[in-house]
Amino acid sequence: MSTHARGRISVHPRGFGFLLIDAETPSSAFITPPDLNPFLDGDIVTARVTSGDGGRLSAAELKLVSRARAEVFGSVVFRGGKPYLRVDRAVANTDWPLDGAGALPEGTHLVAEVQGDRLGVARVVPEGADLAVERCIARHGLRVVFHPDIERAAAAAATRPVSMDRRRDLRAVPTVTIDAASTRDIDDALSAYPADASGALRVLVSIADVDAFVAEKTPLDREARLRGTSVYLAGRVLPMLPESISSTAASLVEGADRPALTVEMRIDPEGRMTSVDVYESLVRSTARLTYDGVAEFMAEGCSDAVPQAVESTLRWLRTAAARLSAVRAARGGVNLAREEAYVAIDVATGEPTGIEARHETPAHRLVERLMVAANEAVAEWLVARGLPGVFRVHDEPSPERVKTLAELAHNFGLEAGFGPRMSPRALAAFDAQIDETRMGPALRTVLGRALGPARYSPDPGMHFGLGAPLYLHFTSPIRRYADLVVHRIVKRYLEGHRNFDDLRGVLSVLATDLDQAGRSASKAETERHRMLVARLYASRLGEIVTGNIVSIKPFGLVVQILGTGVMGTVAHDALPGGPYHHDHLAQALVSKDRRFAIGDRIGAVVAATNEDLGRIDLVPTTS
DSSP states (O other): OEEEEEEEEEEOTTSOEEEEEOSSSOEEEEEOHHHHTTOOTTOEEEEEEEEOGGGOEEEEEEEEEEOSOSEEEEEEEEETTEEEEEEOTTTOSSOEEEESOTTOOTTOEEEEEEETTEEEEEEEOOTTOOHHHHHHHHHTTOOOSOOHHHHHHHHHHHTSOOOOTTOEEOTTSOOEEEEOTTOOOOOEEEEEEOOOTTSOEEEEEEEEOGGGTSOTTSHHHHHHHHHOBOEEETTEEEOSSOHIIIIIISSOOBTOEEEEEEEEEEEOTTSOEEEEEEEEEEEEBSEEEEHHHHHHHHHHSOOTTSOGGGHHHHHHHHHHHHHHHHHHHHHOOOOTTSEEEEEEEOTTTOOEEEEEEEEOOHHHHHHHHHHHHHHHHHHHHHHHTTOOOOEEEBOOOOHHHHHHHHHHHHHTTOOOOOOSSOOHHHHHHHHHHHHTSTTHHHHHHHHHHHHOOOEEESSOOOBGGGTBSSOBOOSOTTTBHHHHHHHHHHHHHHTTOOOOHHHHHHHHHHHHHHHHHHHHHHHHHHHHHHHHHHHHHGGGTTOEEEEEEEEEETTEEEEEETTTOOEEEEEGGGSTTOOOEEETTTTEEEOSSOEEETTOEEEEEEEEEETTTTEEEEEESOO
8 A cells, every 4th residue: 555745854874764754643654775865864755655564664756845955064086087975974875976076186075055966066174174063064054154245244233333312321230241251142241239128129131232233134134044043063153143243242241331122120029020121221241250150159158250349239139030939939840951961172172071961050040040030021021012022932741741751750760640731830840859860861851852842933822841921032132033033023112113013924934934943053062962972982982881761762772871961872683682662652662571661770881983973872781
């Protein structure tokens, strides 16, 4: 029996592929290497799908509908004297004809432009460049260099005088920025007034006014929209905006006057936000602080890294964050980014030197609480005025997902007891259980997958993970285009405009585009991280590790190694006592005598690594 279907090509590095079929119930069909040859990973095709023995699907008679990528990475090879590109095997399973290679020697690495069923040289990768980074960038279609015209436009915009109309002068207010020591694109600053007689205090979250330098619908703006977000690859940043703006003109550097949009929040002793004011401002950072310096100040009451002039400001900011934390804890939600694996990089060589779990400090929590509060405040401010926006929505998980999560928690040795629906408070209570376990990172990985991702939407809605009735992104316009769009809506309202009908029709398309840009950036950042980890573990072959199973894949198991957050894979054929089949209901691989389920603890040996694929192969130590 066969049917016709439409779907997306997925290329496997071993030379075959799958058709990921568009349907209500996701499924995939196997593609043989010869049938895969004319296609690239991500291509949209139609195909004839046939069901074989055991219900396995196969796809043939593939016809291209559209290409998903404009560029590919590879190295030059010659066949019969003619140049071809050996394309990254995660993107294509064969070599493609290459035009414009000229006198390039064999082995030259380059990025090529996709031109139908051939390739053309786009740019040669400089000698000594990190090939893993270049490969990662091309795989995910990231924009690297700015066209010289864009650079010139940004440089001119950076020197343009900023209008002071409607701006409140906050330069005399003690103001701090708190970032990592390496941060150059500083887009948020904090101020606080002491509590009044009622105990209420005022916090000012001032955000770089990027719109003052990037005019709407200009080539510079269109480039930022195409990028959607800055991408942070370990050892390299691909900024959304040229550095003349992102790191200089718009960045809230210490001692410099900068245009900003300020959210002023009045917070009473109960942690309630009793009033919000949003306005254009001019700010001057009094001190550029680091997370480490602020964490020391909060722990010890003093720090050489915190000037005396801003000590009072920091104390009141801590008070505000504590009040907001109390309210947030009461409404529920979870912070899934509290613990992550961190790869240390040698600045001189670019080589990874170690890996550890990076923990959130009180300084990180202070900034996070105040940024979240500002984002919520602006979302509510827009909705109260009937204004459009690019909202950040995170749906309540379906009853099926809630049930699955409860079963997975049981596998980890926890009892969730959610009932048919999960509330933000129930989620917070479950998160409190996770805090008490050694396998916390693995549990949070599973929890994040069960909850699913947040998304941009023109329609206001709840952010379930934060327990927030309304939420959006406002506090990082140097790094995210969604924030810049919200800034423009706010400024347009402050200028006296009340008709936003022209915007409402385009925000839905914008939200979809920004979600896609965000996914590509996230995948590239994750892949780059895994490449570095694989490079690091190449020197640890034979090492015995312990971890928890966090996912079941067609190829086998994904295991998160305890204490590091590192992911390793165990292939089907490496599991003892096979063959195994995937029990979807139990979230386990099951054989006649053995069972490997999500949450199970497993011991393994590091058997092999593949940096190109960011993969660490494990072999179980159990017999």
